[in-house]
Amino acid sequence: MPANNCSNPQTKACFRRGDLLQSLQEEQARLKMRLQELQQLKRGLRNSPQDKVPFPVPEVPLVFRGHIQEGMEVPKSLVSDLQICYPMPGGSALVIFDDPKVAKQVLQQKEHQIELEECRLRVQVQPVELPVVTTIQVSSQMSSQRVLVSGFPAKLKLSEEELLDKLELFFGKTKNGGGDVETREMLHGGVMLGFAKDEVAQNLCRIGQFTVPLGGRQFPLKVSPYMSGEIQKAEIRFQPVPQAVQVLNIPDVLDGPELQDVLQVHFQKPTRGGGEVEALTVVPPGEQRLAVFTTESS
Amino acid sequence: MAAGEDINEVIKKYLKDEEFMKYEQKQESIDRILKENIYLTMEIQKLETELQEAPGSSQIKEDIPETKMKFTSLENPEDDSRFSNISCSFQVSSQVPYELQKGEALITFEEEEVAQNVIRMEKHYVQIMDIGVEVMVKPVPLNSGVRFQEMISQVSVGVSKMKVNVTEIPDELPESQMRDKLELSFCKSRNGGGEVECVEYDKQAGSAVITFVETGVADRILKKKDYPLYINQDCHKVVVSPYMETHLKKFQVFSGISKRTVLLTGMEELCPMEEEIVGDYVNIHFQRTKNGGGEVDMVKCSLNEPCIAYFQE
Numbered sequence: 001m002p003a004n005n006c007s008n009p010q011t012k013a014c015f016r017r018g019d020l021l022q023s024l025q026e027e028q029a030r031l032k033m034r035l036q037e038l039q040q041l042k043r044g045l046r047n048s049p050q051d052k053v054p055f056p057v058p059e060v061p062l063v064f065r066g067h068i069q070e071g072m073e074v075p076k077s078l079v080s081d082l083q084i085c086y087p088m089p090g091g092s093a094l095v096i097f098d099d100p101k102v103a104k105q106v107l108q109q110k111e112h113q114i115e116l117e118e119c120r121l122r123v124q125v126q127p128v129e130l131p132v133v134t135t136i137q138v139s140s141q142m143s144s145q146r147v148l149v150s151g152f153p154a155k156l157k158l159s160e161e162e163l164l165d166k167l168e169l170f171f172g173k174t175k176n177g178g179g180d181v182e183t184r185e186m187l188h189g190g191v192m193l194g195f196a197k198d199e200v201a202q203n204l205c206r207i208g209q210f211t212v213p214l215g216g217r218q219f220p221l222k223v224s225p226y227m228s229g230e231i232q233k234a235e236i237r238f239q240p241v242p243q244a245v246q247v248l249n250i251p252d253v254l255d256g257p258e259l260q261d262v263l264q265v266h267f268q269k270p271t272r273g274g275g276e277v278e279a280l281t282v283v284p285p286g287e288q289r290l291a292v293f294t295t296e297s298s
Numbered sequence: 299m300a301a302g303e304d305i306n307e308v309i310k311k312y313l314k315d316e317e318f319m320k321y322e323q324k325q326e327s328i329d330r331i332l333k334e335n336i337y338l339t340m341e342i343q344k345l346e347t348e349l350q351e352a353p354g355s356s357q358i359k360e361d362i363p364e365t366k367m368k369f370t371s372l373e374n375p376e377d378d379s380r381f382s383n384i385s386c387s388f389q390v391s392s393q394v395p396y397e398l399q400k401g402e403a404l405i406t407f408e409e410e411e412v413a414q415n416v417i418r419m420e421k422h423y424v425q426i427m428d429i430g431v432e433v434m435v436k437p438v439p440l441n442s443g444v445r446f447q448e449m450i451s452q453v454s455v456g457v458s459k460m461k462v463n464v465t466e467i468p469d470e471l472p473e474s475q476m477r478d479k480l481e482l483s484f485c486k487s488r489n490g491g492g493e494v495e496c497v498e499y500d501k502q503a504g505s506a507v508i509t510f511v512e513t514g515v516a517d518r519i520l521k522k523k524d525y526p527l528y529i530n531q532d533c534h535k536v537v538v539s540p541y542m543e544t545h546l547k548k549f550q551v552f553s554g555i556s557k558r559t560v561l562l563t564g565m566e567e568l569c570p571m572e573e574e575i576v577g578d579y580v581n582i583h584f585q586r587t588k589n590g591g592g593e594v595d596m597v598k599c600s601l602n603e604p605c606i607a608y609f610q611e
Contacts, residue, residue, distance in 0.1 A: 021324055024331040031338040038345040060450070062394055062440065062554035062609035064404045066596050069395070069606035076395075077360045077449075078610050082388040084367060087381040087459060089514065096369050130367055131457040131540070133386050138358040140449060140551050187550045188450060229549035234455050234542065236386065241367055281372045288381045290373045296366040 057227075058150050058189025084130045084293045091285040093247040093259075094128070095267050095277060100242035102275030103127075106267065107245060114266045121251055121262075128244040130293060137233035144198045146183070146226040147205060150190030151219075158215050160186050167191055170212050171223075177207050192226050201225075241293065243278065252285040358390060358449050382513060383456035383543065392448035393608040394440055394554040401566030403577070403599040404438065404607055405584055406559040412592030413558050419590045426568060426579040433580075434563045438556040440609060450611065451549040459513040460495075461541035462520060464506040467527065468534055473501045483527045484508050490518040490525070507541055516541070554609055558595070565601065573599045 088094060097103045106112075107127055114121040149167060156163065164184050171178035171193055179200035185192045195201050204210075204223045211218050247263065254262060260282050267274040283289045310318050398404060407413045416422070422433045464480070471479065477499045484491045492515035499506040510516060519525055524535040568576055577599045584591035598607060 021328055021331070024328060024335065028331055028335050028338065031335055031342065035338055035342050035345070038342060042345060057551055057553045059555045060448075060550075060552040060611065061410075061557040062559075062611060063556070064396075064406050064438075064559040064596060064598070064607050064609050066598065067393065067608040067610065068598065069608070076393060077358045078391050078393050079360065079362050080389050080391075082365060082367075082386070084384065084386045085373075085380065086384050087513070088372075094369065094372070131384055131386050131455070132362070132365070132367070133388070133453070133455050134362055136358065136360050136362065136390060136453060138390070138449060138451060138453070138546065138549075140549075185548055187548055189550060189552050192550075227551040229449065229451055229546045229551075231453070231544040231546060234453075234544050236455060236457065236540070236542065239364070239367070241369070244369060279369060283372070287374075290375060290380060292370045292373055293367040294370045296368050 058148065058187075060188050079136075082295045084132070086128065086130060086291040086293065088246070088283050088289050088291050089248070090283055090287045091248070091250045091252060093250060093263055093280065093282045094291055095245045095247060095263070096279040097243045097245065097267075098276040098278050102273070103243050103245050105273040108273070112247075112266070112272075114262060116253075116262065119253075121253065123250050124248045126246045126248060128241045128246050128291075129238040130241060131236040132239045133234055134237045135233060135235040137231070138229050139232050140227040140229050143194075143201070143226045143228035145196075145201050146192055146194040146228055147201050147223050148187070148190050148192055148226040149221055149223055151222040152190065153219060156214065163214065164191065166214055167193065167212070170210075171204065176210070177203055250282075250285075256282055256284060358392060360390060382460050383458045385454055385456040387452065387454035389450070389452050391450035391611050392554075393610045394448055395606045395608055396438060396440060397604055398598065398600040398607050399604050400569060400600055400602070401563065403562040403565060403580060403597060404559055405562060405580065405594060405598075406596040407584075407591070408558070408593035408595055410557045412590075413560050415590050415592075416584065417560055422562075422583070422589065424580060424583045426571075426576055429568065431565055431568060433565060436561045436563065438559055438561045438609075440554050440556055448552055448554055449550070450552065452547040454545045454547070456543045456545075458541040458543065459516050461507055461509045462516050463539045463541045464508060464525070465504065465537045465539065467499075467504045467506060467536050468529070469501060469504060470529060473499060476501065477506075479527065479529055480506055480508065484510075484519075484525070490521070491515065492518075556609060559609070565599065569601050571601060573601045576601060 095103075095106075097106070107125055110124060110126075112123050112125055114123060149171070152163075158166070164186060168181045168184055170176055172181045177200075178195070180196040181193055182196050183192070183194035205225050208223060210221050210223060212221050213219075245267075250259065260280060263282070264277055264280050266272065267280070268277055281289075281291075306322075309321065313321065396404075407416070416435050417437055420435060422435055424431050424433050467476065467480070470476075477497050480497050480499060481494045483489070484497075485494050493511040495509040495511045497506055497508055519538055520540060523537060523539075525538045527534045527536045562580065565576070577597045580599065581594050581597045583589055584597075585594050598605075
């Protein structure tokens with residue numbers, strides 16, 4: 001853009017001011033037109049919301065809990081209930097130290113010798129590295145095989161399982177316009193049903209309204225298309241748990257409770273770089289367990 | 299032209315007064331139009347991004363900040379397949395933004411009925427210090443923005459303990475032969491490998507997925523970013539990375555409505571006052587049942603500048 005050179009004093013001395021001003025004015029006219037175009041488009045969408053989504057979408061009640069935009073960072077989505085399940089093999093143990101520095105020191109030695117009365121147990125130690133999701137991208141597309149059933153009365157006296165069963169039974173029958181149900185799921189704004197055949201889903205959406213028997217009474221329910229989600233991108237990063245140490249390949253010599261005591265004593269000895277142990281759990285040989293980790297604040 | 303001399307001073311010497319005035323005016327117009335054009339370009343970019351979402355599909359794109367994890371419990375699930383990967387699961391849900399204008403406030407009640415009641419009453423006369431303000435209460439118009447589709451879903455990402463992704467495999471051998479070479483290289487325990495259950499090889503992409511018989515082999519191999527692949531006499535380094543499986547559960551697109559949070563308008567005249575102080579007065583007023591209110595969870599007043607408030611589940 002020639003205008004960029006305006007800050008240069010040399011150019012300021014240029015006497016072709018007329019040309020520069022004119023081209024800037026023309027540019028502005030173009031920009032103003034484009035802006036108007038976009039503003040009209042936005043207004044149009046706002047006034048006729050149904051254009052944006054081809055069918056009404058279930059409503060979910062939301063609340064303001066005090067989150068406001070801070071500076072330029074705009075978190076558009078909320079991530080909650082983060083949980084990581086870490087499989088642990090048989091003959092292993094998990095030690096959680098109070099002080100992460102102690103864990104670090106313990107991990108400096110890959111092998112530890114645990115003193116028993118008659119012998120020594122040779123074990124290996126390893127840090128616990130958890131895969132934490134750093135980026136997630138989800139997009140939604142209209143599904144050809146799934147529908148959303150909604151319009152349930154507020155206080156229905158059926159358990160989740162019962163409701164799903166009754167809906168699967170009703171919408172599984174061709175005489176009701178339905179067909180073979182492949183998947184079903186309880187959602188916030190209704191129930192999702194997935195059919196083996198596209199035509200069934202389309203047919204049900206076309207009919208739209210159904211009277212369904214639920215728990216002795218008939219209820220008017222609505223069937224509409226379901227937007228299904230797909231993960232476009234998910235990236236992870238391995239993050240160590242600073243206070244945790246995994247103990248592996250523990251020889252099968254002692255009973256559970258005995259082993260726990262022996263390990264606790266060993267890892268608490270400051271002479272061996274150990275320290276206060278917050279928690280210690282053992283996985284019996286020949287078995288497996290899942291160590292569950294959740295976010296610190298929960 | 300001597301160094302340090304102001305250009306304008308030089309031009310002034312060579313032009314008649316009125317010509318110089320015209321020159322200065324043009325200079326000012328150019329500067330002004332330049333600034334205006336930059337502003338217009340930014341506004342256009344903002345709107346273009348906002349309107350970019352294609353109808354029929356919308357997105358959640360989120361960078362998750364680093365969170366500290368702590369050990370909670372040891373579990374013994376019945377389903378054996380849960381031991382074959384390290385799973386990270388969470389719930390992700392859109393937060394719906396609402397632009398709070400100057401002179402407006404949001405108040406969240408504990409009970410929906412209280413919110414509905416306060417809306418039904420419409421006009422409220424609130425005493426803020428020594429000023430009496432007539433405040434209007436309305437439902438929050440959450441759907442007047444461009445975005446109508448919000449999403450909520452449970453996500454689980456599993457990092458396999460039995461499979462690894464292999465990439466940058468050179469395209470030097472026919473498919474069947476390369477598959478054999480991959481299996482031979484990945485079962486060498488001296489390189490960290492182990493008995494291979496199966497190999498899925500994509501010759502075109504130069505990638506493969508190796509499934510091992512035992513868990514733990516994948517972990518060993520992934521300690522390094524590459525692995526030696528032997529092809530005849532040569533050794534190639536192929537890239538290894540974790541094999542991930544992702545699932546969505548209870549995925550739903552929805553449009554948000556506010557049932558417990560209401561919008562207060564009409565407080566423009568309070569604008570120079572402190573937001574927190576006004577907020578306290580509003581809070582106290584709407585907590586009193588004699589004012590039609592009830593237990594209040596949250597109040598936010600916007601008096602200084604508009605702010606964006608987020609609504610969530």
